[in-house]
Amino acid sequence: MNRLLSDPQIEICPDFTSAFYQTSRAPLVAANNTEDQAANLLQAVWVATNAAQQLQWQAQVALDQAAEADRQRLIDQENDHLLQAQRLADATVEEEEKKKNRLKHIPIPKRPRPSRASENILVSDFALRKLDKGHFVEIYYWTNKGLADARFSYRAADDEGMVPTKTSDGATAWIPANATRPSSTVVPDCSLEPLDFAQAIPRLVASLTERGWNHERVHMLAGFWGALMLHRYWSLDDPLDRRALLMYQEEQRRAWHQAIPLPDGAWDISILDDVEISRTLDRLYREDRRRKDQDFDYQVSMIQLVCLSIH
Template sequence: MNRLTSDPSLELCPDFTSYIYQTSRARLVNQNNNLNEAQVVGILQAVWVVTNNTHKVQWQRQLQEDQAAVTEQQNLEDTKCQLQASHLKDSEAAFLEEDRKQNPFKYIPIPNRPRPLCTVHNVLLSDFAITKLVKGQYVELYYWTNGGLPADARSTYRTADDECMGPYTSPGSSTTAGAAHQVARVIPDHSLTPIDFAQAVPRALASFQQCGWAAERIQMLAAFWQALMRHDYWNSIDPLAQRALLVYQDEQRRAWHQAIPLPDGAWDISILDDKEIKIIFETIYREDRCRRDDEWDARHLQSLYPRGALDDHSSNHRVRRSRRASSSKGRRRSASPPVHSNSASFYN
């Protein structure tokens, strides 16, 4: 069936009595001798009406089919747009999630509150220390001392290039992050003074909590440092006794951090090993005694020998004393898991 191009209801019945239909009327009259011209006109009008009514029905059906086709096409377009929007939304969500993983610093919520006054020193850590803290690694207590905070965390930073930041001390001079990971003057734990140690401990514990360390680890380290500061050596008037505790703290905390990812795991560091502490103290005492003896011998020899003879005699004397000291010390063994293959290097 041919498709209609106009609405049949708008059409008017033609005038079949007009001159243009004369040929059609004459043909019908000649074919039907019983019909006159008026009857032929009536027949033509009746045929036109029937045909027009048929076209009207066809037109309505055609409109319904067109509307159904338009609706179906619109539904397809809507479904396609929804799928595209859903895919775009999923892509944006995946990108946002990946960006959150790669750049978590951008998405840390900032509370609407005034600057906290009591904890300002807890947040002024160096980027190097914060990076190691976030990973749960060992960090020297120097970074929380009064000397460590201003020297490192309060440095002025400016952009060195698109990928790194570097501290600088004057315009035109900068150091990239790759070359300035750690401050050159960091003091190891065993060389800290008791006052610096006592200042650093509470600040370090607060930083551990801010960086999301497990509560059990923080409590264990707090108990470890508290046990050290309650030890008899800590309140001794002998500075070597306090240094022995600081050396013990440095060795054990390093070994504890190193043992955490190992198959056997770490241990309760808050349980002090008094035997190991005494061995460390004896080692420090012997080295200090040898140093004092060498200084006394040097002063004594200087008063007895001329300058040229003093050099030869002092050299031979130091060799003999070094051999005696090394044979008397021997190799001490730790009661905890091995920490350093040569612990004597800590005390020099």
């Protein structure tokens, strides 16, 4: 069916009685019709044809509208996809910008200066990155000495000293160079003074919470450290007893971190293993005894050498 180019409803039926249509009437008149009858027949044919064309026009308009709606829908979908892609690209660029210049994008609440702002601690970037990854990190970084080292590092650091690193999602982020290096003066947990350990633990627990650690894990570690400082060895006079607890703390915490991603997983580290603590103390005692024996043997040998040299 040929496509209509105009609306048949606006067309006007011609005057088939006029001289212009005499040629059209002639075949009908020749078939024993009068001029008026021939004109009426032509008019009836035109009316019937026009009615059929009106129906065709309505169907054609409906199809055109449906096609236009589909075309517009496809255009809208394409525009929406382009908009979403642009938003994603913009968000990616913005996220990269935030990672490269994190300090510029940290929101600052509208509030008065905290009365204890001068007491806020400044922790090593290296230690905080370890926390962010959920890795083991030495408690030293939260001791008074570790915090002092961090403040010195911040003052001495070059603002342009940035290095690229890969984030957990594979993206590239720029971080201060000192965030990739441990402190040159870091002290192992087992060698910390009990006072330094006790002062550092509340700060470390606060950092764990601030860095988004799971509440259950933070509570577990806090319970672990608290149980160690309440253990009977902690208050004994012999320094080896407290050192055994610190050694146990370091070894167990390292093992706990290493076990987390393994198939069997980790355990509730806050439950102390007194048998292992006793073994650790025994090991330290034997090492201390051996060292003292070696020192004694060395002193005896030196005395013997002196005596021989005199004679």
